[in-house]
Amino acid sequence: MSETATLKIWRGHDKAAGHWETHEVPFEAGQSVLDGLRWIRVHKDPTLAIRFSCINANACKECMMELDGETVYACTARLEPRAMTLEPLSNKKLVRDLVTEIAPPAERFAAKDR
Amino acid sequence: MRVETDVLVIGSGAAGMYAAIEAARAGCRVFLIDRSLIGRGGATVMAQMTVAVALGAETPDHWSHHYQDTLTAGRGLCDEPLARLLCEAGPACINQLDAWGIGWARKDGHIAQAFAPGHDRPRCVYVDFLNTGPAVSKTLRGVINKTAGISRAGDLCVVDLATSHGEVTGAVAWHVGSGAPVTISAKATIVATGGLTRLYRRNSASANMGGDGYALALRANAPLIDMEFVQFFPIGHLAPRLIGMDPIMWDPFRYKLGGRLLNNKMEEFTDRYGVAEDGKYVITRDVGTYAILKEVEAGRGSPHGGAYLSFQHCSAEALREAFGPVIDRLAANGIDLMKMPIEVAPIAHYHMGGVAADVRMQTEVPGLLVAGEAVGGANGANRLSGNAITEALVFGQRAGITAAERVKAMRASAPADGHATLDLLRQDAPKNPPNTAEMVQSLQATMADDVGPLRTGAKLERALTRIGEFDAALGERPFGGKQAFDLSRLEWLDLRNMLTVARTVTQAALQRTESRGAHQREDFPGMVADWSVNQVVRRKGNRLDIAPARAAEMAAS
Secondary structure (H helix, E strand, O other): OOEEEEEEEEEOHHHHHHHEEEEEOOOOOOHHHHHHHHHHHOOOOOOOOOOOOOOOOOOOOOOOEEEOOEEOOOOOOOOOOOOOEEEEOOOOOOOEEEOOOOOOHHHHHOOOOO | OOEEEHHHHHOOOOHHHHHHHHHOOOOOOOOEEOOOOOOOOOOHOOOOEEEEEHHHOOOOOHHHHHHHHHHHHOOOOOOOOHOOOOHHHHHHHHHHHHHHHOOEEEEEEEOOEEEOOOOOOOOEOOOOOHHHHHHHHHHHHHHHHHHHOOOEOEEEEEEEEEEEEEEEEEEEEOOOOOOOOEEEEEEEEOOOOOOOOOOOOEEOOOOOOHHHHHHHHHHOOOOOEOOOOOOEEEEEEOOOOOOOOOOOOOHHHHHHHHEEOOOOOOOEEEHHHHHOOOOOOOOOHHHHHHHHHHHHHHHOOOOOOEEEOOOOOOOOHHHHHHOOOOHHHHOOOOOOOOOEEEEEEEEEEEOOOEEEOOOEEEEEOOOEOOOHEOOOOOOOOOOOOOOOHHHHHHHHHHHHHHHHHHHHHOOOOOOOHHHHHHHHHOOOOOOOOOOOHHHHHHHHHHHHOOOOOOHHHHHHHHHHHHHHHHHHHOOOOOOOOOOOOOHHHHHHHHHHHHHHHHHHHHHHHHHHOOOOEEEEEEEOOOOOOOOOEEEEEEOOOEEEEEEEOOOOOOEEE
8 A cells, every 4th residue: 555644734814713634645755745735735625825936946945834843844844654743833923824924024015014 | 905116026036136226226116026925936046056157257258259159059049139238248247246245156266157058168157055046036135125215025926917008007916915906006017027937847946937927918918029939958857856956956066077968778878969978068958858858759768757867977075075065965865976877857947938128128018127037039949058047137137227217207107007907806716616736737737748848730739729728717717715825816817827828838839830949849850941030929809919020130240
């Protein structure tokens, strides 16, 4: 039987009112956690919100999230054939699901300035 | 929400950031936006090494030599004034970045310049190790932080340019971060959104490079040029799978260490396609791509369908000196270059085509300027290694200057009227829409399989049929809701642009019945003299009109 990674993912718009979803992802050596999340969006649920640009170069530094309580880049964290828990950064303002507001204040769109 | 500014810059790669700096220095209020985060998405940050420029630091050089190499690589189709501008103005921009503290690699007290295929001498500056793109991005972002007059906002995805009486007057964006529409009025708008590599399954740029700028410009009635010429980078990483590395990372390895490209019999093969490499890196991107794909087709490909690239002849010391910490990152992925070859295969990398513009970066539509990879024509049918960052800097600088001139000459600006776009965003999603992420993946498969480097009329016709099916599935109403970071809605907006651009590439490729540079028609092999013309794409209602037209040539001196 082929191996799978079990991704337990926090979802929601409000840190006080989120829920957990679990997805089984086919495991192949040399995949990143981001690869697993992108697989879920294509095969299961395109509404899962994640932030990334460069996919696997670790250049954009956008895919920061918490894996088993530790802050990681999803593109350099290895996908493993086990249960892995993914949450948005706890020290940043939540936008949605695994996406947080990580831009410096001067580089955000803020209606009040306009 | 409404915003009003002098200059709107869409895209925060090197071109957009340089344009913003230049316009702000000329006294304009600038609003620099990006659909991703400022200075993080796009292609600039992904650049691994080479930036071509006739500095003459390594060996004597002159911009005219760089220009000649650019024209030769372009297989007779370059827009000559744009190519000349790139080469002639390049050194000043590179020196400006040096003064801003980018840290170009140095040796013996001068800026180091590496040899890259297609150049007649060592000409490419870089930042070690594999750090050119991040360094360019960080440097420009730092200058922007210190330049008065530039407001910045990430997570703002432009849906349409706003037009009024035949001029562009700003744009309507969708704020990904909140789900709110934003109308931006601007006296000048600069599209610096990069290329279209996201249309292809395997690609070397960011996930947000889906050709947005080409579609935005086309809908605003600005013509596109050379859309059939998509550059595939021949030696994109294929196997074994590795994480945390850019797939074009082997380019720097070849610049510094040569390397041998081998088929499954462990024979060098590029000589069969006219270029004997003999351990040196001399094959241009169009020929390299063709050679590898033909070798695979002949049953001599590597296990995953590419070629082997070997550095087994290199010593541990040579590898360590050339790439330092990168060697450790490879080891963490189980790769020891002294013991094994890796597998490489062509990967979508850059778009030679783009929005037609003059040397002031002015398009045919007043108020609309372009910069960087969004500009078509400078590189003809095949781009020379190292010209992309140079063009981003130079064209960005020019666009900023031209925008500031326009702003100063204008008395009042027309407010952006984006009601049609706002109506589009106000609609409710259809029930049970298809999976947008899956649609993107299917479109990428169609483009890679049927509109890749090796083309035939039958494959291109099949792709057009598929694109029509995707259009029907996408419909007229955006999917998703109006909440924050709704990727279904963002991808619906992306697909709307991607399908338009996919159609222009495919249709232009179908019409060009010859093979030239990055466009290889298996049913029409070889260059045809009569096809030494460019193709210009215009929107005529809901139809695309593609007609031959010669890009600008330099007047004989």
